[in-house]
Amino acid sequence: MRGGMRIGAIFGIPLYIHPTWLLILFLLAWMYSEGYQNVSSRLALTSGLVTAFLVLGSILLHELGHSLVAKAQGIEVKSVTLFLFGGIASIAKEPKDPLSNLALAAAGPLVNLVIGSFLAVVAWFALGDQAILLGTADQTQEVISGLAVELGVGRALVSLMALNLAVFNIVIGLFNLIPALPLDGGQVLKSIVWKITGSRFSGIRWAAYSGQIIGIFTMLLGFSALFAQALNGIFFIFVGWFVFNSATVHLQYGRLQQALLEIDAESAMTRDFRIVDADMSLRRFADDFLLMQEKDKQPIFFAASDGRDRGMVNADELRYIERERWEQEDLHSIVKPLQSLDVVDLSTKIPRVIDMLEQKELPYVTVLSPAGSVTGIVDRGDVIRALARRLNWRIPEAYIKRIKAEGKFPPELKLTEITSQL
Numbered sequence: 383m384r385g386g387m388r389i390g391a392i393f394g395i396p397l398y399i400h401p402t403w404l405l406i407l408f409l410l411a412w413m414y415s416e417g418y419q420n421v422s423s424r425l426a427l428t429s430g431l432v433t434a435f436l437v438l439g440s441i442l443l444h445e446l447g448h449s450l451v452a453k454a455q456g457i458e459v460k461s462v463t464l465f466l467f468g469g470i471a472s473i474a475k476e477p478k479d480p481l482s483n484l485a486l487a488a489a490g491p492l493v494n495l496v497i498g499s500f501l502a503v504v505a506w507f508a509l510g511d512q513a514i515l516l517g518t519a520d521q522t523q524e525v526i527s528g529l530a531v532e533l534g535v536g537r538a539l540v541s542l543m544a545l546n547l548a549v550f551n552i553v554i555g556l557f558n559l560i561p562a563l564p565l566d567g568g569q570v571l572k573s574i575v576w577k578i579t580g581s582r583f584s585g586i587r588w589a590a591y592s593g594q595i596i597g598i599f600t601m602l603l604g605f606s607a608l609f610a611q612a613l614n615g616i617f618f619i620f621v622g623w624f625v626f627n628s629a630t631v632h633l634q635y636g637r638l639q640q641a642l643l644e645i646d647a648e649s650a651m652t653r654d655f656r657i658v659d660a661d662m663s664l665r666r667f668a669d670d671f672l673l674m675q676e677k678d679k680q681p682i683f684f685a686a687s688d689g690r691d692r693g694m695v696n697a698d699e700l701r702y703i704e705r706e707r708w709e710q711e712d713l714h715s716i717v718k719p720l721q722s723l724d725v726v727d728l729s730t731k732i733p734r735v736i737d738m739l740e741q742k743e744l745p746y747v748t749v750l751s752p753a754g755s756v757t758g759i760v761d762r763g764d765v766i767r768a769l770a771r772r773l774n775w776r777i778p779e780a781y782i783k784r785i786k787a788e789g790k791f792p793p794e795l796k797l798t799e800i801t802s803q804l
């Protein structure tokens with residue numbers, strides 16, 4: 383979530399607040415103050431505002447629950463942002479094992495359930511059996527004004543506040559445990575399936591399917607409510623749609639990650655390079671190879687001598703050598719040795735290749751055989767082609783060519799982001 387305003391840091395984690403948060407703060411304050419009106423109209427708005435702050439504080443504590451478990455596992459927490467629909471703790475990477483992931487996911491809802499249970503007990507002590515009635519539905523005028531008479535205004539307000547916060551925390555805690563993937567409960571389900579099957583991707587699939595089903599079910603609930611002329615059906619449709627979409631995105635990300643891990647340099651590489659004799663003179667190289675090439679294509683040359691690959695021919699270097707000397711000097715003088723190139727093995731996984739390409743801003747990496755000779759090259763176009771093959775995407779070769787020419791991954795794939803999570 384971008385566009386938040388930094389308001390400080392907790393436990394070294396930067397805390398951001400999105401402008402939409404203010405909207406929800408006032409909405410909550412207004413909503414809660416309605417109930418407090420029946421205790422004291424003078425203090426209602428202030429009490430509503432205090433409750434709203436504490437409600438949003440509970441959301442912050444939920445995110446801190448996630449964040450502190452992440453930090454305990456040695457995972458960096460980049461930020462916590464509060465926005466319209468709650469909060470997001472932005473975590474650098476996912477835990478490597480299912481139980482750590484389970485702990486991380488469950489920590490947030492657990493914080494709410496602990497706070498909620500504690501406040502429910504407090505409210506029950508203060509309000510007695512009325513707490514159950516007030517907490518579930520009936521904050522009507524008669525019940526609440528009776529409370530003010532019985533307990534006095536101050537105690538009645540504080541008790542009601544505790545009750546409201548208890549209800550909020552328990553509802554939020556339980557809601558987040560629904561096993562649908564954008565929610566924490568989805569992560570919990572994912573971790574459990576991951577633990578049982580030993581496959582993180584099976585976990586993602588199950589939790590995402592579950593999210594899609596729950597999303598559809600929620601939307602259907604919303605539509606049937608609308609048919610019964612209950613306007614809050616719109617809310618359910620919206621939430622269901624959001625859950626369905628996020629689950630689908632998780633599913634696609636999971637497939638993409640799995641595919642990336644299944645591709646190695648060997649299956650992605652091409653042989654779009656030429657091996658030339660390192661002992662040939664610069665003049666001959668320029669005449670026979672450079673001048674013959676097609677204008678739009680910049681071929682890659684590797685030089686070999688005595689049966690060994692020596693390195694990449696850096697044709698740009700020719701410009702710095704006077705033409706009179708092209709006859710006497712050979713390719714060795716413009717060869718960049720293999721040891722100084724960015725090389726990978728045949729079995730190197732593609733996420734590592736993507737990392738190298740992006741971090742070092744390379745046009746391609748060179749693939750070496752176990753014997754140390756050049757067997758292929760992998761550029762961004764080759765990565766996408768291999769990915770498309772694996773996932774049965776129909777991508778025209780012209781599109782691959784464009785990626786090769788531009789030297790950029792399609793930004794919508796978010797490949798760097800995805801590989802950094804692996």
Ligand SMILES: [Zn+2]
Nearest residue numbers: 490491558566
């Ligand atoms: Zn959470």
